Amino acid sequence: MLHIDIELVRGGFRRQVRIDESSRVVALTGPSGAGKTSVLNAIAGLLRPRAGRIEIDGRVLFDHAAGVDLPPHRRRVGYVFQDARLFPHMDVRANLHYARRAEERFAFAPVVELLGIGALLDRRTANLSGGEAQRVAIGRALLSQPALLLFDEPLSALDPARREELIPYLQRVRDEIRLPMLYVSHSLDDVRRLAGAVHRLA
Numbered sequence: 350m351l352h353i354d355i356e357l358v359r360g361g362f363r364r365q366v367r368i369d370e371s372s373r374v375v376a377l378t379g380p381s382g383a384g385k386t387s388v389l390n391a392i393a394g395l396l397r398p399r400a401g402r403i404e405i406d407g408r409v410l411f412d413h414a415a416g417v418d419l420p421p422h423r424r425r426v427g428y429v430f431q432d433a434r435l436f437p438h439m440d441v442r443a444n445l446h447y448a449r450r451a452e453e454r455f456a457f458a459p460v461v462e463l464l465g466i467g468a469l470l471d472r473r474t475a476n477l478s479g480g481e482a483q484r485v486a487i488g489r490a491l492l493s494q495p496a497l498l499l500f501d502e503p504l505s506a507l508d509p510a511r512r513e514e515l516i517p518y519l520q521r522v523r524d525e526i527r528l529p530m531l532y533v534s535h536s537l538d539d540v541r542r543l544a545g546a547v548h549r550l551a
């Protein structure tokens with residue numbers, strides 16, 4: 350499912366990263382500075398590896414030797430960050446519509462239902478709780494019709510109660526959406542509850 354062998358260079362940071370996982374939902378762990386976010390950025394096409402290859406679910410996104418380097422918008426990646434990064438001047442509905450593409454697989458109403466955000470559609474994003482904002486961010490990612498979901502510590506900015514609230518939604522996304530998912534987390538508990546396999550960057 351996930352076949353990555355890349356050389357990442359960022360300032361003084363240099364690392365060979367090799368991930369071979371057949372599991373659909375993989376957690377990426379490791380100490381601060383190990384390169385977890387850099388791996389997600391390389392998959393999303395935001396950071397170009399110096400060399401190597403990225404293949405996910407049979408799609409080659411990057412292959413240095415073969416001259417393949419898909420631009421970010423063609424990689425079909427849904428990216429959810431630690432902070433929801435919603436647009437503050439738009440309401441929830443407009444945020445959801447922002448990156449929306451012609452509905453192929455994920456339609457508006459079922460995504461809203463899956464994430465339980467129907468009652469929030471007319472709300473301004475500034476008034477949302479952290480967990481609600483993350484659900485909207487996941488919805489926005491799904492409506493961009495991704496082939497792959499990346500999560501960069503989506504729970505770490507939330508207090509324990511909000512975290513507990515969000516985990517079942519992440520589990521629903523995992524079980525009902527059935528896309529490949531790569532999930533960066535420092536929390537072993539989250540990893541156990543969400544991922545099928547764990548890859549640790551040393």
Ligand SMILES: Nc1ncnc2c1ncn2[C@@H]1O[C@H](COP(=O)(O)OP(=O)(O)OP(=O)(O)O)[C@@H](O)[C@H]1O
Binds near residue numbers: 359362379
């Ligand atoms: N723009 C940059 N310029 C130079 N070095 C950078 C840049 N961004 C990140 N780095 C360095 O690259 C390394 C990997 O960073 P990265 O953010 O991928 O790690 P991480 O495992 O996600 O860490 P954390 O858990 O703290 O988020 C770090 O040593 C970091 O200092």
